[in-house]
Amino acid sequence: MAETLRELKSRIRSAKKTQQITKTMQMVAASRLKKSEMVFRQAKPYNERMEIILSHLMESSQGVSHPFFEKRDVKTIALVIVTSDRGLCGGYNSNIIARAESFLKQTRSQDIQLILIGKKGYDYFKNREWPILMKFLDLSGKADYEKISGITQQLIETYLSGVVDEVQVLYTNYISALSNKPVMKKFLNLQQDTEGLKSDFIFEPSVEEIIDAFLGRQITSRMYSALLESFTAENSSRMVAMKSATDSAKEMIDRLSLKGNKARQAAITKEILEIVTAGEAMKD
Amino acid sequence: MNDRTFHLTVVTPQQIFFDGQVRALLAPGGAGSFGLLVNHAPMISTLLPGRLVLTSAEGEKQFLTIGPGFLDVLNNEVTLVTESVTEEEGKKSH
Numbered sequence: 003m004a005e006t007l008r009e010l011k012s013r014i015r016s017a018k019k020t021q022q023i024t025k026t027m028q029m030v031a032a033s034r035l036k037k038s039e040m041v042f043r044q045a046k047p048y049n050e051r052m053e054i055i056l057s058h059l060m061e062s063s064q065g066v067s068h069p070f071f072e073k074r075d076v077k078t079i080a081l082v083i084v085t086s087d088r089g090l091c092g093g094y095n096s097n098i099i100a101r102a103e104s105f106l107k108q109t110r111s112q113d114i115q116l117i118l119i120g121k122k123g124y125d126y127f128k129n130r131e132w133p134i135l136m137k138f139l140d141l142s143g144k145a146d147y148e149k150i151s152g153i154t155q156q157l158i159e160t161y162l163s164g165v166v167d168e169v170q171v172l173y174t175n176y177i178s179a180l181s182n183k184p185v186m187k188k189f190l191n192l193q194q195d196t197e198g199l200k201s202d203f204i205f206e207p208s209v210e211e212i213i214d215a216f217l218g219r220q221i222t223s224r225m226y227s228a229l230l231e232s233f234t235a236e237n238s239s240r241m242v243a244m245k246s247a248t249d250s251a252k253e254m255i256d257r258l259s260l261k262g263n264k265a266r267q268a269a270i271t272k273e274i275l276e277i278v279t280a281g282e283a284m285k286d
Numbered sequence: 287m288n289d290r291t292f293h294l295t296v297v298t299p300q301q302i303f304f305d306g307q308v309r310a311l312l313a314p315g316g317a318g319s320f321g322l323l324v325n326h327a328p329m330i331s332t333l334l335p336g337r338l339v340l341t342s343a344e345g346e347k348q349f350l351t352i353g354p355g356f357l358d359v360l361n362n363e364v365t366l367v368t369e370s371v372t373e374e375e376g377k378k379s380h
Contacts, residue, residue, distance in 0.1 A: 041300075048297045051365050055358045058330060147299050147369070203360075206331035207317035215316075215332050216356060219369075226299055 007269060010262040014255055021251035027090065028244035034143075035179065035237035041145065042176070042230040049227040052220050060192075062203045063213060069162055070192050070217045078113040080135060080157070080166035081105065082189075084173040084232045085123035087142050092243030094174065094182065094236050095122040101184040102172055106132060115166055117157065119229070135160065143237075145230045147222075154222040161190050173228045174235040180242060182235040187228070189221055291343045292324045292362040296350070296371060303371045304340070304350075311364065312339040313357060322364065329359045333368065349374040 083102050085095045102123075106114060115135035118124045124137050138153055160166050169190040175183045205212055294311060296304035311322040314336030338350040355368025 044301050045299050047295075047302050048299045048367060051295070051297050051358075051367050055330065055356055055365065055367065058328075058358060058360065202328060204327055204329040206315050206320070206329065211316065212330055212332055212356070215354075219356075219367075223299065 007262060007265045010258055010265060014258045014262060017251050017255045017258065021248055021255065024244045024247040024251060028241055028248055031091075031237050031241035031244055035234065035241055038143075038145075038230065038234045038237050039176075042227070042234045045227055045230050049223050052223045055216070056192075056220050058203060059209075059213060059216060062205075063209050066209055066213065068210070068213050068217070070190065070213070072191060074167040074191065076112055076167045078115060078166045079109065079168045079170055080115050080117055080160060082117040082119065082157070082169065082171040082173075083123045083127070084171070084229060085118070085120035085126075086233075086236045087121040087139065089122065090243060091236055091240035092246075094239035095120075095126075097182070098172060098174060098184045099123065099126050101186070102127075105170075105172070105186065119153070135165070141229070143233050145226060145233055147226060150226045150229060151222045154218070154225045157189070157225075158218055158221060167191075171225070171228055173232045176231045176235040176238065179238045182239060187224075189224060192217070290324055292322075292326075292364055294340070294364045294366065296338075296352075296366045296368070298368060298371055307343050308340050309343055309345065310339075310341040313366070314338070314352075315357070322359065324362060326359050326362075326364075328361075329357070331357045333357055333366070337374070338366075338371075 081102065083098060085098055089095070099122075114132055116127055116132050117135050118127060118137040118139075119141065121139050124134075124139060127134060136156060141149060157169055161169055168188065170186055171189050172184060172186045175185045177183060291307040291309050294304060294306065294308045295302065309323075313320060313322065313331075314334045316332030316334055319336075320331070333352065333355040335353050336351070338352050340348040340350070342348065351372050351374055352366075352368045353370035355366060358365045358367075
């Protein structure tokens with residue numbers, strides 16, 4: 003009996019240690035979530051304004067041809083998959099990967115080139131049948147505008163050079179701290195608005211030059227916003243996962259403590275019983 | 287807020303830098319520097335890195351240094367998007 007009591011004690015100790023670690027990770031994730039959510043919210047107005055300017059451009063630039071608007075025969079699709087670099091974030095990565103897999107399996111008529119952002123996605127896809135065109139594993143949960151701009155430049159180049167005919171981005175939609183959803187968005191090519199002219203815009207210096215300069219930035223802005231959203235979702239998933247780990251550690255400790263108390267009680271009862279029995283025996 | 291002013295927003299990927307009524311704006315456009323007053327025709331222009339001068343409703347001037355960007359004018363609603371903005375130190379004058 004004393005053996006199991008000691009065993010139980012050591013199990014309680016280790017569960018407490020685990021609980022401490024998960025609790026710390028939960029708190030770290032919570033503070034990161036706060037920060038990344040703030041950055042994400044601050045980036046939103048820029049992205050929204052860029053979309054407004056884009057719609058103005060689209061309305062008034064009909065008949066202007068640009069490679070970004072070009073309707074191509076889609077033979078090759080680039081699928082950008084955004085995952086995290088680190089694990090322990092619940093279903094965050096597996097949701098994205100499941101979504102990617104279902105898309106990959108459905109798409110049979112076109113070739114797919116993967117572009118992977120994040121180590122977890124790379125770990126999963128590196129030994130699979132789909133070719134990997136590019137991988138970016140050095141963002142480590144920080145959305146650096148310069149770096150993302152570099153990634154977008156490379157994406158645009160592969161599109162313009164005709165390596166791929168369409169760019170789809172699969173990332174995680176941050177709905178609230180408790181709920182996220184993988185979403186897929188088409189980044190290229192862009193659809194030109196077919197509705198009539200709404201306002202007669204003056205273009206300085208010229209519409210072609212503006213489109214040239216603007217669209218690259220526009221796509222960078224979308225990418226930046228998508229990545230910020232994904233990172234926010236990652237932090238929230240990690241926080242939730244760590245919270246449930248902490249909770250189940252607590253449950254385990256409670257259960258083990260109860261068992262331990264019972265074992266201790268039993269040991270004491272047994273000891274008293276032995277003493278009393280021995281005393282009784284001596285009386286005779 | 288009188289009818290000689292228009293609404294200006296200056297936005298970067300990191301923040302909304304400026305959001306308010308101004309009387310005039312001088313910007314480094316892609317086809318040369320230009321000024322904006324109220325009731326300007328709809329316009330989209332590229333912006334070169336350079337100095338932006340705002341004149342507030344009270345006539346106070348504010349100098350900003352901006353990176354490359356774009357300016358959109360529609361119905362007295364001016365949006366300026368750029369990747370970087372800083373205020374020039376010690377340049378606030380009346």
